[in-house]
Amino acid sequence: MPEATPSPHCIVLDWGTTNFRAVLVDASGTILDRIETQDGIQSVPKSGFEAALAERIAPWWAAHGLLPIYASGMIGSRNGWVEMPYVAAPAGIEDFAKAVRRVALRDGGSILFIPGLTDTAVKPFADVMRGEETQLVGFGLDRDATVVLPGTHSKWARIAQGRIASFRTFVTGEIFGIVSRHSFLSQVAKPQALPDWTAFARGLDTARDPKAASGLLSRLFSVRTGWLAGELDAGEMTDYLSGLVVGSEFREARELGWFKEGQEVGIIGAELMAEVYRRAAEAFGLKPRLGPTDAAMRGCLAIAKVAESSGRQAKAKPAAGVTS
Template sequence: MSIVERVAWIAVDWGASKLQIWAMDGAHDLLAERSLTQDMGGLECMQFESVLLQIIDEFLVAGRVMPVICCGMVGAKHGWVEADYITAPSRPPSGACAMRVISNDARIDVRIVPGMKQVAQPDVMWGEETQVAGFLSEQPKFDGVLVMLGTHSKWVHISAGEIVSFQTFITGEIYALLAHQSVLKHSIAVTGWDDIAFEVALAETISRPESAAAKLFSLRAASLVGDQSAEVARARLSGLLIGLELAATRPYWLGQNLAVVAATNAGEIYAKALSLQGLQAQVYDARLMMRRGLIAAYNTMKNTT
């Protein structure tokens, strides 16, 4: 039997700049995956379907309707359609509340899992709620804080299977802007690392966050008048920014059980930063948690349609 014949449904993580799909069989085993770098902000709502078809068409056949379940910013205000937010505190949204998208291609049945919002301290998430669902499918009794990393990191308080509250930090975006578009770009390496430089910088902004702006410029100055390498500067930039985040999130992590959901490299860096504060946090693969969350959404969608 060919892969096309075995594909039962398609899972989709559609963020602001990347479209990731997984072709799944009826037992939820992964058959194939594809990705596409795509600036979602440049798409009109009528263009989303054609972009999706570019990447999944090889799995579609005439006369058969393929369930496609999506999460991420595709369901935000400027996405394909705006899926109504679920308000925290709440369990992560399931497939039962996924919004059906009207499509022109009769071969697809597209649903979008809604994101979550927080009203008291305004915040939103698109996609991370599905990763939380995936994490809870593996760790249903977890009570503590999930540190979810990406361009924007989210600290999510979970108790009794619910997302109680969350807070977003644009640490990754600030790093990218400073490293690639600011005066610091001439001093920051693309690769390379120095553990001691990272640890010292982390401690500096955790203890004195008000010094961050001056410490950041010193990265440039140290490369001009000193012998600081670009690799050391890269590690220090990460340490300074993560230190700011840890200083701000102290009420979240102090005395809590912690787990990190991230790509391997970023997860290990944050786990190291937390360990220096005397905290232990296991790292879970973000892509796997997303896929498991979409499986959970598909199962509940299938049982309600």
């Protein structure tokens, strides 16, 4: 039987700090086409988002007309197109859908912004996420779970009773990146093209071992002393550091009560990061359950569907009307 011609239904945007990603999606959530550029929001002037978007998705508009556009993440932040107030946790699909904002585009059509999430129980200042909430929705809120989302700013989140109940940020990816590139070890280490999983596992061991380790500030020096002692060679240092820093995230998360040994943990991440966190989870006695790689798009669609059907946001306003 011939397949039915796929029919584009909408465009889902993931416009982050350093990248622009858009996918063309059919009604069932199948991705039909992709556009990716290096023009993140930090390289676009505040008044230039609409023009930049129109230019990039012009081929889709030309071929398929003014499809609805759904956007989450940093494009809805203070440095983005419109600053969307955060929804407070606990929050589920309905809560996000109630808080979306539709902005009319000059060329016709509109873009629907999905808000981020805040956890006001975190001290001393409320924690925040923008974009990860759609990944969590796409992972599925129907089953209670603890989920980790690896990244520059990793998130641990609790899903309970169909909502994102609470979450906490760890600056793991950022610390790994700047220590690799700018610290004492950057002059010695020779990062390898493929991960050295043995060195990574040694880093995890150091982070996990109560005798070897306390906090991160003292643990980090072991990258240097391991090299001085001839125990880590230049090719192993970066992967050892990776294990040490990711293991420290798991150790902190355990101290904060995010998991106990033997439990299941969801992991939402692409390829290498998912594998890094899967190994760390197993080293800490957890049972990893990997989420779909297109979780953000799925979550965006689920929230947009409820928002569209409620009709609350039927009247689009110009962008100037929603910023403040």
